[in-house]
Amino acid sequence: xxxxxxxxxxxxxxxxxxxxxxxxxxxxxxxxxxxxxxxxxxxxxxxxxxxxxxxxxxxxxxxxxxxxxxxxxxxxxxxxxxxxxxxxxxxxxxxxxxxxxxxxxxxxxxxxxxxxxxxxxxxxxxxxxxxxxxxxxxxxxxxxxxxxxxxxxxxxxxxxxxxxxxxxxxxxxxxxxxxxxxxxxxxxxxxxxxxxxxxxxxxxxxxxxxxxxxxxxxxxxxxxxxxxxxxxxxxxxxxxxxxxxxxxxxxxxxxxxxxxxxxxxxxxxxxxxxxxxxxxxxxxxxxxxxxxxxxxxxxxxxxxxxxxxxxxxxxxxxxxxxxxxxxxxxxxxxxxxxxxxxxxxxxxxxxxxx
Numbered sequence: 543x544x545x546x547x548x549x550x551x552x553x554x555x556x557x558x559x560x561x562x563x564x565x566x567x568x569x570x571x572x573x574x575x576x577x578x579x580x581x582x583x584x585x586x587x588x589x590x591x592x593x594x595x596x597x598x599x600x601x602x603x604x605x606x607x608x609x610x611x612x613x614x615x616x617x618x619x620x621x622x623x624x625x626x627x628x629x630x631x632x633x634x635x636x637x638x639x640x641x642x643x644x645x646x647x648x649x650x651x652x653x654x655x656x657x658x659x660x661x662x663x664x665x666x667x668x669x670x671x672x673x674x675x676x677x678x679x680x681x682x683x684x685x686x687x688x689x690x691x692x693x694x695x696x697x698x699x700x701x702x703x704x705x706x707x708x709x710x711x712x713x714x715x716x717x718x719x720x721x722x723x724x725x726x727x728x729x730x731x732x733x734x735x736x737x738x739x740x741x742x743x744x745x746x747x748x749x750x751x752x753x754x755x756x757x758x759x760x761x762x763x764x765x766x767x768x769x770x771x772x773x774x775x776x777x778x779x780x781x782x783x784x785x786x787x788x789x790x791x792x793x794x795x796x797x798x799x800x801x802x803x804x805x806x807x808x809x810x811x812x813x814x815x816x817x818x819x820x821x822x823x824x825x826x827x828x829x830x831x832x833x834x835x836x837x838x839x840x841x842x843x844x845x846x847x848x849x850x851x852x853x854x855x856x857x858x859x860x861x862x863x864x865x866x867x868x869x870x871x872x873x874x875x876x877x878x879x880x881x882x883x884x885x886x887x888x889x890x891x892x893x894x895x896x
Contacts, residue, residue: 570630608790679711728745813845
């Protein structure tokens with residue numbers, strides 16, 4: 543609380559010489575809304591975002607992933623956000639570091655969400671009892687962000703194959719290993735560079751969108767990425783990027799290929815990455831995502847356990863449910879008393895019996 547007061551006093555002092563409408567060096571992270579993931583058309587999504595072959599498709603409840611907006615702010619917008627809440631103020635360079643174009647940032651986020659979709663599909667189908675396979679040969683560095691610890695240590699084209707001696711096959715392996723550390727801790731990376739094996743020591747730094755989330759400062763993709771599933775599942779994510787919808791993609795697909803209504807008649811939203819083993823990883827902008835979910839009428843918000851306190855910051859009626867794994871989300875939903883007149887199917891949800 544004292545920190546906020548000091549920040550406001552500083553900004554007011556600056557505004558003596560800077561007009562309220564003048565561009566500031568800050569950006570706002572604000573609620574970006576909810577995006578329903580279902581197989582049936584709704585008024586909000588006349589074209590369903592989830593496509594499952596008819597022979598495998600089952601009735602499903604209402605689920606949604608969430609997103610945030612990141613916009614450059616005037617000094618007036620910065621002051622209003624500090625006073626009113628409902629948005630975080632961050633240095634603009636922490637969102638798009640110097641030397642990084644908006645196109646490069648968009649491409650990196652697109653790669654991450656594109657990779658999260660097949661991983662989510664495989665995790666969900668395996669949880670439903672189908673045979674699946676996900677393979678990769680490391681995390682390839684696509685770019686190094688200026689001003690973060692990886693600069694001068696890692697290079698574009700490096701393939702990270704292990705973290706602290708633990709093998710890395712896909713990007714989610716790397717993300718899971720890094721987020722298992724505290725901000726400021728060092729990690730030892732085994733890297734393949736120009737056909738040669740080397741090891742490097744890299745510190746972690748705070749994520750621009752979450753001071754408790756450690757990052758290295760690189761954009762990545764899975765090297766030699768391959769997913770084998772028994773049938774095709776398509777997910778439309780509109781213009782949203784990044785990996786933080788993966789968890790809700792997986793949960794929605796699981797509901798869509800199994801009998802019964804896993805939501806128990808509730809409007810369920812959430813956020814989190816999804817790893818190959820079903821682990822749900824922490825993400826940024828969770829307070830804004832939870833607020834977006836509450837504003838859009840969601841009743842239950844599923845969130846990585848590490849983000850649970852942040853998710854509660856501005857909401858009042860939304861039920862926050864912390865999870866570590868896809869199985870935790872299933873158990874939490876199965877424990878909800880059903881809203882019988884809202885159920886998409888009267889049958890008991892198959893995952894609840896597993």
